[in-house]
Amino acid sequence: MKKFGFILLFTYSFWAQAQNSVSIRFEPIYNQFRLEPNLIYPNLVDSIQFQELKFYIGHVQLYNDDSLVAIATHSHYLIDIHQNQTITLSIPNQASFNQLRFQLGVDSITSVSGALEGDLDPSLGMYWTWQSGYIHSKIEATVFGSNRNKTQFTYHLGGYQFPYNSLQTIQLGLVQTETIKIDVDIAAFLEHEEVLKQSVIMSPKPASLVLSQIFAHSFKVSQK
Amino acid sequence: MKSAKVFLMISVLIFLAAQKPISFWQKPSHFPKPIFDFKEKPLDSAKVFLGRLLFFDPILSKDNSISCASCHSPYNAFAHTDHPVSHGINDQIGNRNAPALFNLAWQKLFMWDGAINHIEVQSLAPISHPKEMNENINAVLEKLKKSNLYKSAFKKAFGDTIITSAKLLKAIAQFELTLVSANAKYDKVYLGKDTFTDQEKRGYILFKQHCNSCHQEPLFSSYEFETNGLKPDTTYNDYGRFLMSNNPMDSFKFKIPSLRNLAYTYPYMHDGRFKKLSEVLNHYTNDLKTSQKIAVQLKGGLQISGNDKADLLAFLNTLNDKTFVFNPAYQFPKELLQTNEGN
Numbered sequence: 001m002k003k004f005g006f007i008l009l010f011t012y013s014f015w016a017q018a019q020n021s022v023s024i025r026f027e028p029i030y031n032q033f034r035l036e037p038n039l040i041y042p043n044l045v046d047s048i049q050f051q052e053l054k055f056y057i058g059h060v061q062l063y064n065d066d067s068l069v070a071i072a073t074h075s076h077y078l079i080d081i082h083q084n085q086t087i088t089l090s091i092p093n094q095a096s097f098n099q100l101r102f103q104l105g106v107d108s109i110t111s112v113s114g115a116l117e118g119d120l121d122p123s124l125g126m127y128w129t130w131q132s133g134y135i136h137s138k139i140e141a142t143v144f145g146s147n148r149n150k151t152q153f154t155y156h157l158g159g160y161q162f163p164y165n166s167l168q169t170i171q172l173g174l175v176q177t178e179t180i181k182i183d184v185d186i187a188a189f190l191e192h193e194e195v196l197k198q199s200v201i202m203s204p205k206p207a208s209l210v211l212s213q214i215f216a217h218s219f220k221v222s223q224k
Numbered sequence: 225m226k227s228a229k230v231f232l233m234i235s236v237l238i239f240l241a242a243q244k245p246i247s248f249w250q251k252p253s254h255f256p257k258p259i260f261d262f263k264e265k266p267l268d269s270a271k272v273f274l275g276r277l278l279f280f281d282p283i284l285s286k287d288n289s290i291s292c293a294s295c296h297s298p299y300n301a302f303a304h305t306d307h308p309v310s311h312g313i314n315d316q317i318g319n320r321n322a323p324a325l326f327n328l329a330w331q332k333l334f335m336w337d338g339a340i341n342h343i344e345v346q347s348l349a350p351i352s353h354p355k356e357m358n359e360n361i362n363a364v365l366e367k368l369k370k371s372n373l374y375k376s377a378f379k380k381a382f383g384d385t386i387i388t389s390a391k392l393l394k395a396i397a398q399f400e401l402t403l404v405s406a407n408a409k410y411d412k413v414y415l416g417k418d419t420f421t422d423q424e425k426r427g428y429i430l431f432k433q434h435c436n437s438c439h440q441e442p443l444f445s446s447y448e449f450e451t452n453g454l455k456p457d458t459t460y461n462d463y464g465r466f467l468m469s470n471n472p473m474d475s476f477k478f479k480i481p482s483l484r485n486l487a488y489t490y491p492y493m494h495d496g497r498f499k500k501l502s503e504v505l506n507h508y509t510n511d512l513k514t515s516q517k518i519a520v521q522l523k524g525g526l527q528i529s530g531n532d533k534a535d536l537l538a539f540l541n542t543l544n545d546k547t548f549v550f551n552p553a554y555q556f557p558k559e560l561l562q563t564n565e566g567n
Contacts, residue, residue, distance in 0.1 A: 111341070112341045112342055113342065114265070114342040114343070114344035114345060114393075114394070114397070115342075115344040115345055115389070115390040115393035115394050115397070116390060117388065117390045121388065121389055121390055122345060122348055122361070122389055122390070122393070123361045123362050123365065123388075123389035127345070127348065129348040129349050129351070129352040129353075130339060130349050130352075130353065131339040131340065131349075131468065132339065132340050132341035132342060132345055133341070163470075164470075205470070
């Protein structure tokens, strides 16, 4: 028994030594500003205030070309402007990577698995209660026009079933570092003509799919 | 040497016994394999008991007035018989009839339109619905955290007193999964423990001829979505399955209900439009519209004579499961009374 414990300790310390950690931060920004809840961001003709910006990042993986190097501990992370969240991955010592892969959303298998815990807890305001499935991105903002009018934007994007499966797979090439920052520029999203066409989306439908695809293009490796 | 062997055997047995979940759920031998994965999520008596407390407790609603059982009463095979469509908080009227709850482990999708994909997340719908319980799940958790009864029930069920929505939802689902109805006269005949009367036999033949394609035995439903030719109701304008699938082929399709326990579950259909089974049979023979929106088996209406209808009703009567409806394990838990009286 003692011997066994020793071997266990030995292999553990060996294993622990042979790991390096990489941390990833997803940072919502508006143009070049870091996004915070309830601050008012100026724009050319109007200004904007965000009440909610939350989205699910799933199956975070680091690759070296086409070979998998590391997988994040949890299957899904809820990124929320009201909270600070860093995703940490352990990579083998001396391993290199040049690509980050992840999903925007909650995959269909997870979506049919019943009541889940942690970041997938249905009490976090990201579950459609009247029908099954997660909202993968919740974007709620008020735009104050130059002529003092207000427009409310409410986008609850999601849907895991054909033909409105809104899950997006994202691949970003990068230079190896210990901390990776991903900018999520919401300005480009909100100014897209397809997005401007509607101010409210609250269920899986064609518009939800289109906006999910556009939102997926807002993820860029930070150059700073 | 021998004693060592015996010791080993005993310890293996103890180990196995400790591993085996307390399995009071047994698949009725004549039922198909359930959809719910009991291997992955085995039933546990403490979780089931917690689920039963929650099911009967109005604490889940905003003003503590409505419980799940307000709309799903054990004496109605967990359906609701006072109203054609459900009555929720502040006497608000919903737009659908509360379905009976039994044999849920064999269903893939829940609700009349299949909006819900897993029994564990179903409760979120009534708890948050403004016309049902109108409560926020986080507010429910806060109320539960203040209750000694629930602190100890969660501890027994999950090993700690941390109350989360996932635990609450799982517990309610566990109780619901124990609601198995498989002990009607039909089942006894099927298992060779009873015999049909001549009239019931004739009814069974008619059933197999006209109804079994949708209301498949032994569950008495395939749990697929179909349209049985009801005139679309103009009050609610309910498109059924179409609302979920957005497929025009699915408009006015609803989940096929089981024909078990009909004596307890009136009124019938998704909007509760028929009070009596004779009206249901008259619908299938007389007023099926010859529209495109009807299943092929029913086109033009069924040919069933008056005598045959009586035989069919006699057969349907053999699907009523009294032991299910009066099972003491499914009734209001008296432990709830104590908390209401301030203990």
